[in-house]
Amino acid sequence: xxxxxxxxxxxxxxxxxxxxxxxxxxxxxxxxxxxxxxxxxxxxxxxxxxxxxxxxxxxxxxxxxxxxxxxxxxxxxxxxxxxxxxxxxxxxxxxxxxxxxxxxxxxxxxxxxxxxxxxxxxxxxxxxxxxxxxxxxxxxxxxxxxxxxxxxxxxxxxxxxxxxxxxxxxxxxxxxxxxxxxxxxxxxxxxxxxx
Amino acid sequence: xxxxxxxxxxxxxxxxxxxxxxxxxxxxxxxxxxxxxxxxxxxxxxxxxxxx
Numbered sequence: 001x002x003x004x005x006x007x008x009x010x011x012x013x014x015x016x017x018x019x020x021x022x023x024x025x026x027x028x029x030x031x032x033x034x035x036x037x038x039x040x041x042x043x044x045x046x047x048x049x050x051x052x053x054x055x056x057x058x059x060x061x062x063x064x065x066x067x068x069x070x071x072x073x074x075x076x077x078x079x080x081x082x083x084x085x086x087x088x089x090x091x092x093x094x095x096x097x098x099x100x101x102x103x104x105x106x107x108x109x110x111x112x113x114x115x116x117x118x119x120x121x122x123x124x125x126x127x128x129x130x131x132x133x134x135x136x137x138x139x140x141x142x143x144x145x146x147x148x149x150x151x152x153x154x155x156x157x158x159x160x161x162x163x164x165x166x167x168x169x170x171x172x173x174x175x176x177x178x179x180x181x182x183x184x185x186x187x188x189x190x191x192x193x194x195x
Numbered sequence: 196x197x198x199x200x201x202x203x204x205x206x207x208x209x210x211x212x213x214x215x216x217x218x219x220x221x222x223x224x225x226x227x228x229x230x231x232x233x234x235x236x237x238x239x240x241x242x243x244x245x246x247x
Binding site: 042043045046049050052053056059060063064067069073074077081084085088091092095098099101102160163164167168170171174175178182183184186 | 197215
């Protein structure tokens, strides 16, 4: 009984992980990039990539669970992907924080609640590592058990597909920003593809 | 390069959905991670004037 409850909790925790990063990535793109016109710098884009790499672990776990083929080993693979993705992202965020740490530096972009986006990004990466550590601490207890209800399964699949759409949209948007160049400029001011 | 890295991440996500074989998923994820790390290292162009 308890194993079933923790299994279901483990499943929805993985879904919440992906949903949270979809929300963060969508806010960065639709509010800051399109709404406020703040073009993301190369390090901002790299941190978006790391958020997606970290999220691919839970996506693997969720889809395997929904198909009824999740094993403990596959669950560990998913958590490993999440942890390593978060470590890569934390290195990127830390680099950007240190670039702007000197007194008098205004930072890059507008702060939210007193912190810049790259600082918030570092916090999310730390949360991911803490989350994965906490789940691992309980051994097999939180190996996800997929729900039976159709609406719940449909909701989980929907979030997975919205995440995949988020990756695709980011790819198109960065192509517009970068054009046919190999790299983004350090301080982008326009969508190069459109001149 | 950024577009290519996003493409690799998208490819990994699609492999997870349509061809969920563990070694293939891990390999595609590792390739995407290495590409993202290489891109990041390309943008690390200077030693910061900081002392800890």
